[in-house]
Amino acid sequence: xxxxxxxxxxxxxxxxxxxxxxxxxxxxxxxxxxxxxxxxxxxxxxxxxxxxxxxxxxxxxxxxxxxxxxxxxxxxxxxxxxxxxxxxxxxxxxxxxxxxxxxxxxxxxxxxxxxxxxxxxxxxxxxxxxxxxxxxxxxxxxxxxxxxxxxxxxxxxxxxxxxxxxxxxxxxxxxxxxxxxxxxxxxxxxxxxxxxxxxxxxxxxxxxxxxxxxxx
Amino acid sequence: xxxxxxxxxxxxxxxxxxxxxxxxxxxxxxxxxxxxxxxxxxxxxxxxxxxxxxxxxxxxxxxxxxxxxxxxxxxxxxxxxxxxxxxxxxxxxxxxxxxxxxxxxxxxxxxxxxxxxxxxxxxxxxxxxxxxxxxxxxxxxxxxxxxxxxxxxxxxxxxxxxxxxxxxxxxxxxxxxxxxxxxxxxxxxxxxxxxxxxxxxxxxxxxxxxxxxxxx
DNA sequence: GGATTTGGCTACTCGCGCGTAACCTTACGC
DNA sequence: GCGTAAGGTTACGCGCGAGTAGCCAAATCC
Numbered sequence: 001x002x003x004x005x006x007x008x009x010x011x012x013x014x015x016x017x018x019x020x021x022x023x024x025x026x027x028x029x030x031x032x033x034x035x036x037x038x039x040x041x042x043x044x045x046x047x048x049x050x051x052x053x054x055x056x057x058x059x060x061x062x063x064x065x066x067x068x069x070x071x072x073x074x075x076x077x078x079x080x081x082x083x084x085x086x087x088x089x090x091x092x093x094x095x096x097x098x099x100x101x102x103x104x105x106x107x108x109x110x111x112x113x114x115x116x117x118x119x120x121x122x123x124x125x126x127x128x129x130x131x132x133x134x135x136x137x138x139x140x141x142x143x144x145x146x147x148x149x150x151x152x153x154x155x156x157x158x159x160x161x162x163x164x165x166x167x168x169x170x171x172x173x174x175x176x177x178x179x180x181x182x183x184x185x186x187x188x189x190x191x192x193x194x195x196x197x198x199x200x201x202x203x204x205x206x207x208x209x210x211x212x213x214x215x216x
Numbered sequence: 217x218x219x220x221x222x223x224x225x226x227x228x229x230x231x232x233x234x235x236x237x238x239x240x241x242x243x244x245x246x247x248x249x250x251x252x253x254x255x256x257x258x259x260x261x262x263x264x265x266x267x268x269x270x271x272x273x274x275x276x277x278x279x280x281x282x283x284x285x286x287x288x289x290x291x292x293x294x295x296x297x298x299x300x301x302x303x304x305x306x307x308x309x310x311x312x313x314x315x316x317x318x319x320x321x322x323x324x325x326x327x328x329x330x331x332x333x334x335x336x337x338x339x340x341x342x343x344x345x346x347x348x349x350x351x352x353x354x355x356x357x358x359x360x361x362x363x364x365x366x367x368x369x370x371x372x373x374x375x376x377x378x379x380x381x382x383x384x385x386x387x388x389x390x391x392x393x394x395x396x397x398x399x400x401x402x403x404x405x406x407x408x409x410x411x412x413x414x415x416x417x418x419x420x421x422x423x424x425x426x427x428x429x430x431x432x
Numbered sequence: 433g434g435a436t437t438t439g440g441c442t443a444c445t446c447g448c449g450c451g452t453a454a455c456c457t458t459a460c461g462c
Numbered sequence: 463g464c465g466t467a468a469g470g471t472t473a474c475g476c477g478c479g480a481g482t483a484g485c486c487a488a489a490t491c492c
Binding site for chain 1: 335
């Protein structure tokens, strides 16, 4: 391979914007499967159908690339949920629409979901950012619960609310993982199931009923 | 440093069993903070107060070391829960004791918990094993729910049960993470909160009440 | 139709970190 | 008290993968 065989320009040149999206797609896919450290830039480049220096030219270092992925997927997800759960709706309707949008997102972007919640959460320089994102989500849910409660003239301690919100978010994420691993499952149906658990459970709980530990 | 300065034997020699535990402690700590790939064997060795070849001599390669950690922490956790939740107790008592043991474990072994659920879940060669462990847990929970239901003469589809169990486990894990990040929080109290949410929520849900999506 | 910008490549450097070879020394069996 | 196993060390080989230098070619501008 000493002489460059002036091969026919088999593959076309594409504008930067397009290539960047292809690279991000490939990166999300590889990162989600392998994790940050085990993923190699070479594999990402190959998967994107381009050579490594192009990735560096467009998206920067590995860390910057990871952040760019996080950013795109996080924004997509946030937008999907926020767009669905308009703040002027009644609480259960809001929760329902939010859940439906969320499970819809997970069903349609399994790699993105896996990257956000299976990889980024435990990987050091990024865990903080993800935790913050999640904390905001928890706050929103807690706010919804609080709002719904006040409308009924009830009130609950802040920590109490936060804990219920955490449980709700955790249950939802867990079902999302279940969904991600069951390609045949229906996002809509999963959302309905979660809504059942959330609304009835939280409703009961915040309605004032409590379970008390036995004397032991 | 050409000549070996025959320094006084400042540090004592310890039997293998002790050193192994020290190494595992260090490894769990480092792995939980950095993740499998970003953790270095040098750091683990240093943290254990020993030199690297000893780690290799006792626990084998990095991968084997990780598995050994997983094994120890997983067994500790499983034992703690299984020991508390005797199968001949009534369902709510069993659930309560299991939750209490679980949150007790997380409170006492935050690093172990972080390693199991923040790191191992997303790291490729180990994710499978962890997923299996989790799946068994879900089955146990589903079994408990099923048992409780049948005792009341009710019955629910298998998928339905599994989904509720997933949600319950996810909610519990989420609260565990909350606990891991709030050193001041009380594991016992957290367990009570989770029990509230689980028992009341699941009870309602499995009692036959359902929430139905609105027309649109 | 030249100049320049934009898209693209091959082929390297270089450091980090896993795993090991070779060697030392204290305790213990007998 | 002396051989040998068990605890311990320093110092290195070596591969893999992040990041780069340097170069080519097709659009696009004017």
